[in-house]
Amino acid sequence: MAKRIDVSGLTAYYGSHKAIEDISMTVEPRSVTAFIGPSGCGKSTFLRTLNRMHEVTTGGRVEGKVLLDDEDLYGTHVDPVAVRRTVGMVFQRPNPFPTMSIYDNVAAGLRLNGSYKKSELGDIVEKSLKGANLWNEVKDRLNKPGSGLSGGQQQRLCIARAIAVEPDVLLMDEPCSALDPISTLAIEDLIGELKERFTIVIVTHNMQQAARVSDRTAFFNLSAVGQPGRLIEIDETERIFSNPSVQATEDYISGRFG
Amino acid sequence: MDTTTKNPTAPPVPGPLGAEQKRAARGATRPGDRIFLGLSRGSGILLLLIMAAIAAFLTYRAAIVLTKDQGNFFTTFEWNPTMDPPVFGIAVLAFGTVVSSVIAMALAVPVAVSIALFITHYAPRKLGGPIAYVIDLLAAVPSIVYGLWGALVLVPHMNGLFGWLDSYLGWTGIFEWQGGAPRSLLTASVLLAIMILPIITNVSREVFRQVPKMQEEAALALGATRWEVIRMSVLPFGRSGVISASMLGLGRALGETMAVATVLSPTFEIHASLLDPGGGTFAQNIASKFGEANEQGRDALIASGLVLFLITLLVNGAARAIIARRKEYSGASA
């Protein structure tokens, strides 16, 4: 059940420091949207406002609206825990729970949200691991700790864990930056498959990656160090990389800065 | 700062100095180096000798008196080492020491872990720091002060609690109370628990603070509540650290002398009830009986001290082993 995200006038702070300012955009369901931009431009911060992870950081606070279909994530009675269940996240460095087995890692989110029969749980774990293209590699060692896998496998395990709870949106914060090229390719292929079912937002440093996997690309920038990051433009990926409407985007894409 | 540090990339010194430098790198060949190495190595060896001497002297004095002991050292419920022939055994002391320390640990660990979690995960950031600081300071309060407070403030307050325990749980036998002054093993346990609370809290807090942020975020992003984050990420990561902290606390409690000596009315018997006065611990017994003991009596106390020494060695050794295992574990998964 992929959902559309409508962001309007979003500003996020760390304490008194304004990290991003006045961002408005729409993220289409069943597509991949990539965020690119130089370091410190706030693209990761922005990503974390989409599932209310930003406020977990000390001093983190947000103004503005994020509508998931028609529901404001920052509405008065919204439970951030429920938001994070609906909007899954994959982090920069793979972070499986080190004390849990592969199976338990995938089942972790499900166990939080209700009681399942053993067979049901097994089905979902298998389906999620298959969905993350990891099943064939781990089906014989589901009870081994997840920390024994390679980095790329760990990251796919984290994706399996995130999709097991059937979120509406999947956020990925530079999911390949800690991985080797082959693992990166595997994840990129996976992203292409997952977008059939989920709304995917991915932050990346790697412009080729953005060009390869995304349907739409948003370019973030900041006017100077210490200034808040802003959304410069968002458009079809093809147009951003061939014929962007803003000069700064073109400068960045062509490697003139950042 | 020394001026030599400002120029780390200085070219190697040519000539004879270069040769000397090589020699210095090989080992201590200059007189200064030899003396310094000798001194520092000697200190290390001295420490080992002291440890060996502690074990040897205690064993030696204990052996003298143990050969004369007419009772069974491990099972006799009596402490009359000054009699001729002497009769004494540590059964009562071993029981009292282990029971009071284990209860103290059972009382202190949940509270200490909660406070550690409070400081790291619950308290507002502005409050957590000062609280941790105060707990740090409390760990430094001398045990005799805890003892004085225990005897003059805590003991009177235990009456009501004891009456309560007696009326609701008296039927178990463990919490039966004849109504004597509440100077019992349980009071000692409560005081010990209060004393070891700061150290267990401090160690646990350090461990919880080291939980990788990304582990906690992993749980959060799955839609975990704060408690679920703690259960999924923080507690599994901190478990071995908490265990070893508890063992350190247990080691403290086992060897604590003054606090027990001030709140306990010792008798040389074992009660089923924890509430009636009586019983004793190794350390308390040494402090209380020392004044009236002759040489043979002191040797008997030394023998009991040796047993206490061995017990604390075991407990502390276990704590260290757990810490060492944890280091390997976290190194492997990093």
Added chain:
Amino acid sequence: MTHAAARAAQARRSTLQGARLPRWSPWAIAGGSVVAAVAVGLGAGLDSRIQWGLIAALLFVLGTYAIAARTEGRRQARDRVATSVVWVAFVVAVIPLASLLYATVKRGVKVFNGYFLSHSMGVVADTEPGGGIYHAIIGTLEQVGIATLISVPIGALTAIYLVEYGRGKLAAAVTFFVDVMTGIPSIVAGLFILSFWILILDLGPSGFAGSLALSILMMPVVVRSTEEMLKLVPNELREASLALGVPKWRTILKVVLPTSVGGITTGVMLAIARITGETAPVLLLVWGTGFINNNPFEGAQASLPLYIYQQYANSAGSNAAYDRAWAAALALIAFVMILNLVARGIARWKAPRH
């Protein structure tokens, strides 16, 4: 889609909004619990405040669960219970610790004055008012001073050996036994010195014998803290100095130690604070006296912690003695706390590269 997945989707499709208790609800529940506990306590005639507190704590935790489970659901309720348990534990722990400090200060100031600090017990009987802790302060300062003089050089040199030279079996053994030594109960250290100083060498009680036992307790602490500090000194500093042809021992003395001296001082002061409060070994080896004995090498001496114990234990419940015990406790705590605060101050001030 399997049945289970459908259920997962079902659970998810429910709204993001959950019924939430208002922010003030924990305070309200806590207040209600306290009121209820007081009512129960008065009603049932429970005279112990400990019972009142326990009832309030129990009501708070159970009440939180009941109220949260009804409005917010089981998971939120569990989360709230965990929060309330953590808060309760914190309060439960703070009460005795606060009471300890409060009692010491309140009862200690009664006789705590210049006279108390500058007079000994002399011929004052334990049950009478009067007297002071001058002799005990002298004893403590001398015993702790000598213990420091013994253990700091040995401890620091051992740490230097472990960090700068130590490899192989000897270093491993030293490391292990330093750990073991850290766990020695103070009374066992006292018994050890007793066994050879008094029972074998047949020397009488003295401040020095006490110092020996105290230094056994102090050495491992000094080793550990010094070791930690030396390890913080970056290797580049050592290499830079060695590369200039400075011999290793001078490198250690002129580069490594000065860099870490702040931290080492902190460690030593914390160790001093720790042994200052030790009573048991002093009881066995120094015995205590009411008179001033300036000579730590001969005859029984007094010491502050021992003074507290003896005023408490030998006074047959005399209030005058209790007052003196509290006042001495106040002096001891003040001394230990000041040492701690200064030590931490130094640590913060000299903190390497933070």
